[in-house]
Amino acid sequence: MRFAALASITLCTALLLTACATPDRDARLQPGVSRGEDVIALYGTPTRIWPEADGGRTLEYATQPRGEHCYMVRLAPDGRLMGIEDGLSYANRARIVPGMTPEQVSRILGTERSRVFYKNSGEDVWDWTIKPDMTGYGMRFNVHFKDGVVLKASQSMVFPNRLFPFDD
Known part of the structure; x- marks a missing residue:
């Protein structure tokens, strides 16, 4: 009985943590290892896809109108994850x-x-x-x-x- 309750609590906690994951804090996404397909499998179709001069691309995951972030997922030409940043960070707003x-x-x-x-x-x-x-x-x-x-x-x-x- 106790084991079932503990397993149920563990499962609920794991589901809640997964539901709160964002691309910039998701341990399942590792620069140089993860691929664009991994990001799309976890977070769905991006809002937009921006082509980059080096042949790579940036996947945009906007959260507007209610959200406070815009995750920009940078992929190398071979599709590997290079990095993730919040487009709406203070530093990026200062670039405007x-x-x-x-x-x-x-x-x-x-x-x-x-x-x-x-x-x-x-x-x-x-x-x-x-x-x-x-x-x-x-x-x-x-x-x-x-x-x-x-x-x-x-x-x-x-x-x-x-x-x-x-x-x-």
Whole structure:
């Protein structure tokens, strides 16, 4: 009886840990050993596949609109895993500078949460949900495009709506 209960608890724990695995923390994925097929078998079809100049490719796993990450899985020309990074990390957001094209931004940050065009300013603003800061409020990273290039980047807080708390 005790063995069955222990086995059941162990199985549930293993399933929960597997369900919470993300590409950047998954021990089953090893750079230089794992292949693109392994990543796809574990995480499904990528949001986009970016070809790389060296013949490799990057598999994009976006979690927008609700998630706070975009996993960029870099594969070598032979299909082996080279590395995984979060496109929405602070370091990658800091790489967004005026003059970049929308494609350059997408290759770094991944698929955006939304796009809004502001007629009066002529700006097309794309945003991504990012990790909250110390205040605990939701945060967005915004990239402002004008005339087809980045004008600036900004961040904004998302304040909860009392009537619709899960709708931001």
